[in-house]
Amino acid sequence: MNSKSKAVGIATKVLMASALIFGGVSALASVAGASGNGSNSAGQRSHSGSLSPRVVPHSGGGPLSSAAFVPTSDTTLDVAGPVNSLTSAPGSATTLTHTGNTTAGSAIAPDGTNGLVGTNDGDLWPVSNPLSSPVIGPALDVSQFTGEGGSGFNVFTDGVAIAPDGTAGLATADSQGAIALTHSSGSWAVDTSVQSPGLNEAGNPHQPGWVRAPTIAADAIFYDGVVISQTKDAGGHYVGLLMDASDSTVAVVTGLGTSGTKVAGTATDTTNITFAYNGNDDWGTGGMAFSPASASRAVVVTKNGFEVLDLSNPAAPRSRRRRATTGRSRSPWPQMETMSPLP
Numbered sequence: 001m002n003s004k005s006k007a008v009g010i011a012t013k014v015l016m017a018s019a020l021i022f023g024g025v026s027a028l029a030s031v032a033g034a035s036g037n038g039s040n041s042a043g044q045r046s047h048s049g050s051l052s053p054r055v056v057p058h059s060g061g062g063p064l065s066s067a068a069f070v071p072t073s074d075t076t077l078d079v080a081g082p083v084n085s086l087t088s089a090p091g092s093a094t095t096l097t098h099t100g101n102t103t104a105g106s107a108i109a110p111d112g113t114n115g116l117v118g119t120n121d122g123d124l125w126p127v128s129n130p131l132s133s134p135v136i137g138p139a140l141d142v143s144q145f146t147g148e149g150g151s152g153f154n155v156f157t158d159g160v161a162i163a164p165d166g167t168a169g170l171a172t173a174d175s176q177g178a179i180a181l182t183h184s185s186g187s188w189a190v191d192t193s194v195q196s197p198g199l200n201e202a203g204n205p206h207q208p209g210w211v212r213a214p215t216i217a218a219d220a221i222f223y224d225g226v227v228i229s230q231t232k233d234a235g236g237h238y239v240g241l242l243m244d245a246s247d248s249t250v251a252v253v254t255g256l257g258t259s260g261t262k263v264a265g266t267a268t269d270t271t272n273i274t275f276a277y278n279g280n281d282d283w284g285t286g287g288m289a290f291s292p293a294s295a296s297r298a299v300v301v302t303k304n305g306f307e308v309l310d311l312s313n314p315a316a317p318r319s320r321r322r323r324a325t326t327g328r329s330r331s332p333w334p335q336m337e338t339m340s341p342l343p
Helices: 010-018
Strands: 056-058 065-073 076-083 093-097 106-108 114-118 123-128 160-162 168-172 177-184 187-190 210-212 225-228 240-244 249-254 262-268 288-291 294-301 306-310 318-323 336-338
Touching: 065 106, 114 160, 114 168, 123 187, 160 225, 168 225, 168 240, 177 240, 210 262, 225 288, 240 288, 240 294
Parallel strands: 106 160
Antiparallel strands: 056 065, 065 076, 076 093, 106 114, 114 123, 160 168, 168 177, 177 187, 177 210, 225 240, 240 249, 249 262, 288 294, 294 306, 306 318, 318 336
């Protein structure tokens, strides 16, 4: 049995999710002092805290506007905005209530028409019309993905991301892989065209829609954070990243939106990517962000600063650069170092 725990530090989650700035585009997060616990008979970590991904700017042909999902308690979140994020801060918010375990990772489609909220259990909660008259639910049940990573493992929806074109998404389950999602006719569903080969740890075939990650640790892998690139790769598809900070591992997902969605490669860095970031949690974005100009570049927060990931070969992601810190304060200029390839 594998037993791990997460101790939530709000200040460090703000650092993890909001300190990433790449190419002038920032990845912002809002956190609330919510608490909640989920236990797993097979030994998955207990959970506590709430995190929402970045504020999502978008435009429907009119003035630039933004909205954000801001967790306010275990079972509530505020939809802040809409607002022109270039000129003012949100002046209003609508509170939504769900019946899930804990308000965890969330995402808003770039066109602002819908969103998704993970609730640290076997459900994802769709949100319709977040810019006008937001409504949450009914829940999308994804509990069929039990047994991934360990016999009896349950699903904990801690992270979710939506592709820029709004047609595909990924959700994490605190297990060895992720859930492929598809959006059509105004509704989110599991993308059952995705079929991972082989058996899960419960000895059963993987459920349709499960994106299997390779085994790199004897006690299974716990992917919680997820982001999706803003541009497509050379093959014409968006790229995803999954974060398991407790196992110091980032996984690269390719072929999003197709039946060929898969984990193409992983990178493990036990020196810099740890279950701490000088803090604790890896829900939501997992402290990761893609370059707005390329699906082959991303950054990830580390315990000492951040690393730039080269994803030009998704099967062998590499850490190219690292911004280090000196003592308790950052150096006046970034200290850039060439990093050795990750396994």
